[in-house]
Each structure stands twice: as structure tokens, then as C-alpha cells.
Amino acid sequence: MPINKLTSKQKAVLKYIYDSIRYHKLPPTVREIAQHFKFKSTGTVRDYLKILVREGVIRITANKSRAIELVYENLFAIPILGRVQAGLPTLAVEEIEDYLNMDSLIFSETDTFALRIKGESMINAGIFSGDLVLVQKQNIAQTDEIVVAVIGEEATVKRLKKKGARYFLEPANPHYQDIIVDEQVNIIGKVISVIRRFH
Amino acid sequence: MPINKLTSKQKAVLKYIYDSIRYHKLPPTVREIAQHFKFKSTGTVRDYLKILVREGVIRITANKSRAIELVYENLFAIPILGRVQAGLPTLAVEEIEDYLNMDSLIFSETDTFALRIKGESMINAGIFSGDLVLVQKQNIAQTDEIVVAVIGEEATVKRLKKKGARYFLEPANPHYQDIIVDEQVNIIGKVISVIRRFH
DNA sequence: TTGACAACCACACAAATGTGTAGTATAAAG
DNA sequence: CTTTATACTACACATTTGTGTGGTTGTCAA
Numbered sequence: 187m188p189i190n191k192l193t194s195k196q197k198a199v200l201k202y203i204y205d206s207i208r209y210h211k212l213p214p215t216v217r218e219i220a221q222h223f224k225f226k227s228t229g230t231v232r233d234y235l236k237i238l239v240r241e242g243v244i245r246i247t248a249n250k251s252r253a254i255e256l257v258y259e260n261l262f263a264i265p266i267l268g269r270v271q272a273g274l275p276t277l278a279v280e281e282i283e284d285y286l287n288m289d290s291l292i293f294s295e296t297d298t299f300a301l302r303i304k305g306e307s308m309i310n311a312g313i314f315s316g317d318l319v320l321v322q323k324q325n326i327a328q329t330d331e332i333v334v335a336v337i338g339e340e341a342t343v344k345r346l347k348k349k350g351a352r353y354f355l356e357p358a359n360p361h362y363q364d365i366i367v368d369e370q371v372n373i374i375g376k377v378i379s380v381i382r383r384f385h
Numbered sequence: 386m387p388i389n390k391l392t393s394k395q396k397a398v399l400k401y402i403y404d405s406i407r408y409h410k411l412p413p414t415v416r417e418i419a420q421h422f423k424f425k426s427t428g429t430v431r432d433y434l435k436i437l438v439r440e441g442v443i444r445i446t447a448n449k450s451r452a453i454e455l456v457y458e459n460l461f462a463i464p465i466l467g468r469v470q471a472g473l474p475t476l477a478v479e480e481i482e483d484y485l486n487m488d489s490l491i492f493s494e495t496d497t498f499a500l501r502i503k504g505e506s507m508i509n510a511g512i513f514s515g516d517l518v519l520v521q522k523q524n525i526a527q528t529d530e531i532v533v534a535v536i537g538e539e540a541t542v543k544r545l546k547k548k549g550a551r552y553f554l555e556p557a558n559p560h561y562q563d564i565i566v567d568e569q570v571n572i573i574g575k576v577i578s579v580i581r582r583f584h
Numbered sequence: 585t586t587g588a589c590a591a592c593c594a595c596a597c598a599a600a601t602g603t604g605t606a607g608t609a610t611a612a613a614g
Numbered sequence: 615c616t617t618t619a620t621a622c623t624a625c626a627c628a629t630t631t632g633t634g635t636g637g638t639t640g641t642c643a644a
Contacts, residue, residue: 193591195590195591196590211454212451212452213411215450216632225592227592227593227595228631228632230591230592232634233592237590248632250632251600251601251630251631252451252631255410309511312511312512312513312516313511332583378582378583379582380581382511383577383578384577384578394620395620414600415603416602425622425624428603428604428606428623428624429623431603431604447602448601448603448629450600450601450630450631
């Protein structure tokens with residue numbers, strides 16, 4: 187926290203640790219720090235590390251290689267800002283509401299694939315032509331879920347609805363018509379997210 | 386190349402490496418991996434690492450501790466299907482049109498943040514309340530781009546328009562009104578993509 | 585002057601860590 | 615049947631790495 191209390195040399199060491207994590211994605215070893223600053227002894231580095239720990243800007247774990255941790259750093263995910271103040275966002279701790287993780291898809295048990303939307307049939311659900319939808323492979327779905335169905339050779343994205351005992355696929359666009367689910371219709375997945383890019 | 390080619394055990398090892406970096410902020414050592422999976426030999430771990438390197442999802446540096454690096458380009462690659470046939474997609478090579486690189490959604494780790502949308506002012510642009518927008522930090526933008534602007538304490542997402550010599554922020558919803566860009570309005574970024582998740 | 589502290593050096597030791605060789609068992613593919 | 619690949623075990627060796635002890639020099643404040 188009190189980075190101002192650090193001397194310029196201590197700040198330089200801290201910055202090197204920071205850069206090492208940021209660009210090499212790995213905290214440095216004691217000897218890597220020594221080499222960078224042309225220190226001829228690892229003891230010098232340990233003096234610096236002790237000071238940085240004492241000042242509360244890093245944490246280290248005993249007997250563990252590269253176990254230097256920056257106290258106020260969150261490098262991994264993309265911050266989701268809850269509150270934005272005037273000027274360019276500083277990504278200050280107070281502003282960060284949460285972190286966006288892209289990883290939940292990757293290690294999911296079932297396979298995931300993406301499909302590019304063609305047509306306007308789901309515009310009222312905010313799914314536009316050209317959007318990508320991420321689809322979780324499954325051949326059943328629940329009512330009101332947006333599903334991917336194959337009819338003949340065509341894949342279509344619609345909302346699954348039920349009226350009485352009959353299931354049908356409902357577009358989110360009054361200009362399109364419902365599709366009754368019968369033997370010709372195969373549900374192949376559930377839409378789990380929509381991604382749109384502005385080139 | 387993509388993660389689908391990995392066996393479930395290989396995925397488990399990859400996930401452990403991923404989690405280790407994510408939560409302990411440090412890639413694991415060979416022996417840490419062995420211990421976690423109760424492997425009685427480090428050789429087992431090395432077999433897995435070799436496979437993961439071969440499949441292009443990690444990189445390792447010789448003789449360097451904890452030097453396991455995730456190759457995000459391949460890690461976050463989800464197949465985009467161009468053609469879908471009846472039945473569950475087989476993810477056959479012929480069907481794959483391209484790969485969606487989740488990592489490429491992010492402009493650069495430092496200059497990108499996410500913002501959760503509140504309100505209905507952009508529904509005609511397919512941006513709904515609750516959606517996340519990825520924002521590239523910048524204080525200028527071009528006409529017709531969707532921007533994030535701060536007015537007082539409030540952040541707002543609108544489309545930047547120009548009429549004559551005057552700039553204004555245009556909502557994508559007829560129930561909302563234009564906002565004239567003046568000294569009170571600060572543009573802090575450009576929306577580069579929209580992400581919506583269905584729980 | 586004394587003492588505290590930053591900022592170094594030298595060197596050695598033990599622990600942690602990556603690497604290499606040599607195996608076994610099993611299942612799928614040719 | 616043979617080959618190939620995955621999925622392990624066992625063990626030893628070399629390097630990397632963290633740690634500890636004991637110094638020196640200079641500065642600044644009490």
C-alpha cells in the first residue's frame with residue numbers, strides 16, 4: 187500500500203517483479219532478480235525481498251520457488267466495473283465489481299461449439315444476424331430455453347415452447363412462424379451465450 | 386490442436402495447471418502435479434506435459450522451475466460450425482468453419498474492461514439489460530461507434546453520432562432521448578463486443 | 585560517537601525441482 | 615499378431631533455487 191515509503195531502488199525491484207509476472211507470466215527467482223540488477227550476491231536480493239514483505243507490497247512463501255506474490259494485483263481475468271468515475275477508468279479496486287472469466291466453457295463436461303447466426307428470426311431476443319452463439323451439445327432442453335435444432339439439412343436457433351401437450355419452436359420475430367416439433371426436428375443443443383463483435 | 390482432442394485425464398491435468406495459475410497465481414511444479422493426482426512418479430507428469438506441449442495447449446521452458454505457460458490461442462479455441470448435419474454434431478473436420486478464439490475478444494489485458502449493462506436504452510442494437518460489454522479504453526471514438534461515456538457519476542453506453550458540427554449520443558431505443566456531447570460528457574471507451582449468458 | 589538502516593558482497597548448504605533411463609499394463613488400430 | 619498410444623511406476627542425477635551466516639560501506643539522525 188504505502189509505495190511512497192519505498193526508496194527508488196526498492197521500487198525498481200518491485201517493478202521488475204511486476205514486469206516479470208506481467209510479461210513472462212512468472213514471478214522471478216532470487217537469482218533472476220540478482221542477474222537483472224547485476225547484484226553479485228543473492229543475499230542482496232533477499233534483503234530487498236524482506237523489505238518489500240515488511241512494507242506489505244509482496245508476499246512470499248517459504249521454500250517455494252518463484253513464490254513472490256504481489257499483494258494488490260489481479261492479473262488474470264478482465265475486470266467488470268461496477269462503478270465508473272469521470273476520466274479514463276483507473277481500474278481502481280473500489281471500481282471493480284467482479285471478474286469476467288472465459289474459462290467456464292472450456293472445461294465443461296460436455297462439448298461446446300459455436301454457430302454463426304443467419305437471419306433475423308431471433309432479433310427480439312437480441313440475437314442478430316452475424317452473431318455467434320455458443321452451444322452446449324445436448325439433445326433435450328427445457329421449455330423457454332433457446333435451442334439449436336436441425337430440420338433436414340438446416341440448423342435453426344429458436345426458443346423452445348410448449349402449448350398443451352405439443353412442443354414447438356418459437357422465433358423472436360413476429361414476421362416468422364412457429365415450427366412444430368415432430369420427428370423431422372432434432373434438438374442438438376442449448377444456447378448458453380451470445381457473442382457479438384464490432385469489428 | 387484444440388482442446389477437444391485431449392482425453393479427459395489430459396484435460397484434468399490441464400485444468401489443474403490452469404487452476405493453479407488462476408488461484409495460486411503460480412504454475413505448478415512437476416511434483417505438485419504428481420501429488421495432486423496421487424501419481425507415484427514424476428515421470429507420469431512428464432508424459433502428460435509432453436502430450437500437452439505436443440497438442441499445443443502449453444509451452445514449457447527447459448530447466449526452469451514452474452515454467453509452464455498456457456497457450457491461450459489454442460486453449461480458448463471453440464469450433465465454429467459452418468454446416469450442421471442431423472443428429473448431434475460430431476465436430477467432424479468437414480463441419481468446422483473456423484475457430485472462435487475467446488482470447489481475441491480481448492484487445493489487450495490492460496486496455497480492456499467489461500461493463501454490465503443496466504437499462505433498455507440500447508435494445509434495438511441488441512444490447513440488453515444484464516449483458517456484458519467489453520470495452521476498449523480510449524477517449525476518442527468515430528461516428529457510429531458504440532461508446533461508453535461518463536456523465537457526472539453515471540456511465541452510459543450509446544452510439545456516437547454527428548449532426549452538423551455537433552456530436553451527440555444516440556440511444557437505440559425510441560423511448561430514450563439523445564444526449565448532446567459537451568464538457569460534462571467524457572468518452573472513456575469503445576464497445577468492441579457484447580456477451581450475453583443464459584445462466 | 586553511536587546506532588539504525590539501506591545497500592551491497594561472498595560463500596556454502598539443503599531443499600526443491602527438472603530431467604533421463606528403464607520398465608509394466610492395457611486397449612485400440614493396422 | 616504387431617504396432618502404437620495412453621497411462622502409469624521406480625529411481626537416480628544434475629541443476630536450480632531458497633536459505634543462512636557473516637561480512638563491508640555509506641548515510642542520516644540521536
